[in-house]
Amino acid sequence: MSITTVSDALNGKGRLPDETRSRVREVAERLGYRPSAAARTLRTGRSGLIGLTVTTYGEEPFTFTEFAYFAEMARAATSAALGRGYALVVLPASSRHDVWGNIALDGTVVIDPPDQDPLVSELYRSGVPVVSDGKPGNCPVTAWVDNDHEAAVLGILDHLSEAGARRIGLLTGTSTDTYTRLSTEAYLAWCAKVGQEPVYETYPAHDPAAGAVAADRLLARPDRPDAVYGLFDPNGTDLLAAARRYGLRVPDDLLLVCCSESDVYATTEPPITTLSLKPRRIGTTVVNLLIDAIEGVDSGTGVDIARLFPPRYRTAGNGPPPGTLMPTELIVRASSQRRSPRTTVSPPRPPGEV
Amino acid sequence: MSITTVSDALNGKGRLPDETRSRVREVAERLGYRPSAAARTLRTGRSGLIGLTVTTYGEEPFTFTEFAYFAEMARAATSAALGRGYALVVLPASSRHDVWGNIALDGTVVIDPPDQDPLVSELYRSGVPVVSDGKPGNCPVTAWVDNDHEAAVLGILDHLSEAGARRIGLLTGTSTDTYTRLSTEAYLAWCAKVGQEPVYETYPAHDPAAGAVAADRLLARPDRPDAVYGLFDPNGTDLLAAARRYGLRVPDDLLLVCCSESDVYATTEPPITTLSLKPRRIGTTVVNLLIDAIEGVDSGTGVDIARLFPPRYRTAGNGPPPGTLMPTELIVRASSQRRSPRTTVSPPRPPGEV
């Protein structure tokens, strides 16, 4: 009885009679044998570990559960990874460098990497697949997934227009992440197209107190908007409170929409129309894309051709990394309708239209 | 130039002149050399990885961000681990068994393990340190941390009594986790002591809709309480809504306290008194205890004696595992005071009093 035989028996490889396999398994069970994950990782080059990197705001070590989006996304990602036999390691980009170096990762998910992120560049250079949530600016990534923020904003603006809005304002952030940038750009482009003067206020999105102040500023302007879209989760309550202070009725005097994953907006007075980014879909997709890349699966055909080449040629593809745009979902409630206060949900567009 | 020299130079070990060290480091830098985490783990037996296990409710893969408590606790735990050079792997207890086996963990944090949890037993038997959040029933663990739930409940009941409550009700859960059990027992003991008939309703805490129904049941009883403590985060809003339906004014007709980490209760109408379990403190403590155990540090003296014995003798201590009770914090708001509506915060007791 050799080591080879045991290994083959436990892994279902080699050519062994079933009798030998079961005998080996029985003994292993009796001994309480557990294969060494470290040795297996060393030998196979696979750890079964995926990094989940979150960008950090402010001084907090990391804020990944601050917004419901991150929490939901991380949950879906963990779940999807587990389902395919991988586990997730939460690793803020700001972690001590030695922690990053001490962990064997098969791949990494990065959430909204800043342009020229040195961490992402280094990972990519060392051959670790990187899939980003949020269209990357200049980072070289294996693939990326993002919502169609432009379409989402345009859809909301059109929706508000149809509800009778004449001057639509925006509550947006000061940071330069993709979400904020694309959404704001889409707003400005829409304004240019329809000939409306932009009316917006910005604030540091990571500061919960600043949101209320910014909402107040927006409604205090001389060119006060008659409809507002708030880019961040707490904006709905902030705007509602500000509207009350100014004696504005929602939706009669002010139409309101905000981006949020929270269902508290179903029970506010009035209920507020929200845009959902569907973080669970994003998380699942990101992880599946990453694992496909790790395992060298061409997700189109299921057949693996790239695997026949040495690993270093895998990521040599020139041209932009493949991206997937995922649809958002507008949950229409009373705050954005002057006619019928009934809640309706827009059918999500099918994914894959880049 | 040998492998030994390189290893020593990079790790700051051995006796080498500084000149050699810096030369080696420079070449390593130029080559973009990164040591193999897998090989290091194999050789040293340390992976730098800590498992974070969450018990699962219902059919959802895992619900660890459902309650703010878990989210906060996990965040603090991740942060504390990172600060000491470890990373956290989120691993639901219900994960496929092959995932557990495939990861080299230096230790595991388990959140509220059920009695006789086979997973915990196996980990403990294989020598992996296990620290639990929540006093374990019959599980053999290395150490545990929990809030002083009994003291917390008694404190709340006294607080409500002092505010004038004559009949205090409880909204509790059907599950048998430590938190629910200890809190409910403390309530019943208090009732027995002061001679009040217990008035409580139970519901499956993982079902968000069931909470509102149970709150309604509680206030619909013929022996309707004039004060209620709700054990779970959403109970505050549920009870408030139920009180409105029955035309009860808070705090005039009904005093309200619930356990929550959310600060939405500062802005409800009226603001609601909450009990905070201080999950960040718990998460930090749990992780530090675990890492102390991993590194064989006797947290009392800083001197390591146990390390001198073979590892298998480390956990052989008989007697109950060491536990730490952490204080809670009662944030008193208008809902539990008939006199002064000003918010006050009780001073937290110092930790370490078991």
Added chain:
DNA sequence: CACTCGTGGAGAAACGTATCTCCGAAGGCT
């Protein structure tokens, strides 16, 4: 009989690190 072929299994190398042991050389001491 000589051969091929399939079956069951053994041997050994390799993954990349950390560490234990040992060795030569140079300098200081008696």
Added chain:
DNA sequence: AGCCTTCGGAGATACGTTTCTCCACGAGTG
């Protein structure tokens, strides 16, 4: 001069897998 000590570094081994190669043996085949 001989010996001890310190310095700087080389060699070898082990960690526990996976996997490639190879071997022995028996059965079938021409």
